[in-house]
Amino acid sequence: MNAMAEAVFQRCINPDCAATHGVTEVLTACRACGELLDVVYDWERQAVPKKLSDFERKYATRRNPLHFSGVWRFKELLNFVPDDKVLTIGEGQTLLRPEHEAARYVGLPQGTVFLQYEGLNPSGSFKDNGMTAGFSHARMTGARRVACASTGNTSASLAAFAAATRGWPHERRLEALVFVGSGRIALGKLSQSLDYGARTLQLAGYFDDAMKRVREASQALGIYLVNSVNPFRLEGQKTIMYRILEALNWDVPDWIVVPGGNLGNSSAFAKAFQELKALELIPRVPRLAVVNAAGANTLHRIYNELGVRWNGGRYDRQTVAQFYAQMDAEKREAHTVASAIEINRPVNLPKCLRALEWMNGVVLETTDQEILDAKAVIGRDGIGCEPASAASVAGLKRLVERQVITKGERVACIITGHQLKAAHTTVSYHSLHGEDLIHELGKYGVRENKYANHPLLVKNDLHEILRVLENPGGGSWDA
Numbered sequence: 089m090n091a092m093a094e095a096v097f098q099r100c101i102n103p104d105c106a107a108t109h110g111v112t113e114v115l116t117a118c119r120a121c122g123e124l125l126d127v128v129y130d131w132e133r134q135a136v137p138k139k140l141s142d143f144e145r146k147y148a149t150r151r152n153p154l155h156f157s158g159v160w161r162f163k164e165l166l167n168f169v170p171d172d173k174v175l176t177i178g179e180g181q182t183l184l185r186p187e188h189e190a191a192r193y194v195g196l197p198q199g200t201v202f203l204q205y206e207g208l209n210p211s212g213s214f215k216d217n218g219m220t221a222g223f224s225h226a227r228m229t230g231a232r233r234v235a236c237a238s239t240g241n242t243s244a245s246l247a248a249f250a251a252a253t254r255g256w257p258h259e260r261r262l263e264a265l266v267f268v269g270s271g272r273i274a275l276g277k278l279s280q281s282l283d284y285g286a287r288t289l290q291l292a293g294y295f296d297d298a299m300k301r302v303r304e305a306s307q308a309l310g311i312y313l314v315n316s317v318n319p320f321r322l323e324g325q326k327t328i329m330y331r332i333l334e335a336l337n338w339d340v341p342d343w344i345v346v347p348g349g350n351l352g353n354s355s356a357f358a359k360a361f362q363e364l365k366a367l368e369l370i371p372r373v374p375r376l377a378v379v380n381a382a383g384a385n386t387l388h389r390i391y392n393e394l395g396v397r398w399n400g401g402r403y404d405r406q407t408v409a410q411f412y413a414q415m416d417a418e419k420r421e422a423h424t425v426a427s428a429i430e431i432n433r434p435v436n437l438p439k440c441l442r443a444l445e446w447m448n449g450v451v452l453e454t455t456d457q458e459i460l461d462a463k464a465v466i467g468r469d470g471i472g473c474e475p476a477s478a479a480s481v482a483g484l485k486r487l488v489e490r491q492v493i494t495k496g497e498r499v500a501c502i503i504t505g506h507q508l509k510a511a512h513t514t515v516s517y518h519s520l521h522g523e524d525l526i527h528e529l530g531k532y533g534v535r536e537n538k539y540a541n542h543p544l545l546v547k548n549d550l551h552e553i554l555r556v557l558e559n560p561g562g563g564s565w566d567a
């Protein structure tokens with residue numbers, strides 16, 4: 089069809105194909121060539137504000153759920169859905185804060201390192217930004233069942249949105265189906281999907297297996313898939329960038345630093361800036377740093393070691409295919425303490441390559457030791473995050489050491505998920521010593537906990553308690 093006549097349509101990201109599809113079609117790949125899809129707007133036919141600060145008018149009408157939502161108050165920039173089909177649970181009420189300990193840790197001046205805390209979302213991660221968009225499109229297309237594969241946060245978010253429809257008439261309700269790998273999902277996340285009533289399939293396998301199977305099952309049964317191969321989900325995640333601009337009084341920071349897993353965020357962020365620049369709502373685009381965990385570093389290897397570039401859409405597909413073939417031949421499995429990003433086959437790889445071109449980006453990897461140290465430092469700032477989120481600050485530290493990011497530049501790190509998602513790892517890091525620490529975390533190469541805040545173990549005895557309190561370093565069962 090010629091969807092281009094519409095005000096919003098889907099378009100293949102491969103410029104040699106560029107096939108278009110209608111906005112109500114449910115697709116996770118181009119029907120002509122199989123590449124990923126974008127949501128594209130004919131901006132001439134959208135009522136986009138003349139300047140970004142015009143969005144502030146909506147602050148005064150926060151009782152309107154579409155103005156309260158930190159996603160939909162920017163609806164003019166993701167206007168693919170009628171208002172009455174939007175499903176919001178109050179997502180996107182998140183904060184950008186300049187952080188003291190994080191700045192000191194990475195070696196940048198105070199007031200230049202900002203943490204964008206997406207753990208504040210209703211289900212505790214940035215996924216809610218995308219899920220509200222995915223569910224709204226699902227409603228628009230008449231979907232009844234919604235599915236995802238997940239390392240835990242997508243499933244928690246999906247389950248929360250589906251639960252919000254439970255009180256609705258039967259024919260409008262959305263049923264949640266979740267595929268997770270076995271053993272690797274953080275308990276906080278699994279508990280959410282179970283608690284919110286999602287049908288939860290624990291597959292004997294890893295995330296990449298769950299991803300493959302959920303695609304097959306959704307296709308076979310006509311179920312709406314909300315993984316980030318869904319282009320509408322990424323539209324919601326663009327708004328994380330709008331909120332960073334908003335918090336900086338609509339100024340553009342110099343860098344956005346984000347952990348890379350399935351590479352949905354990085355893809356969405358670049359699209360956000362690329363569109364704002366084209367609309368002349370911002371004067372320039374920040375640079376992007378995508379941080380892999382060393383145990384799940386497909387992007388790092390493909391980008392830095394094999395040198396694959398987006399190259400205007402003509403990226404070296406053969407090298408990528410060979411990389412995956414070799415990974416399969418070697419039975420290489422992702423392995424990192426940051427279980428949220430324990431992903432070897434990032435579904436948005438092509439879009440992320442494009443994002444790196446659009447934002448003059450860099451890719452790097454960090455060890456699990458660096459991730460847990462950075463996580464403890466972020467915690468000292470009073471912002472709790474799960475391990476994957478801390479890859480951003482760990483990556484920033486490396487980039488400052490390499491002088492890729494220099495003093496005076498303003499950096500926003502995305503803190504993608506809440507601390508309570510993976511409390512076990514946090515408590516292990518802070519409370520274990522020596523052999524016990526290595527027993528618990530050594531399998532990730534974590535051998536020390538320099539930034540630990542050890543609990544003080546004391547006998548139930550006032551004299552003992554006073555002795556410990558007067559000696560700040562003291563306290564142990566053996567003391």
Ligand code: F0G
Nearest residue numbers: 238239241242349350351352353504505
């Ligand atoms: N941080 C957290 C806390 C995540 O849960 C994820 C992805 C990422 C970072 C990576 O983001 O995929 O956009 O590069 N979690 C997915 C899930 C895979 O199933 O919850 P990405």
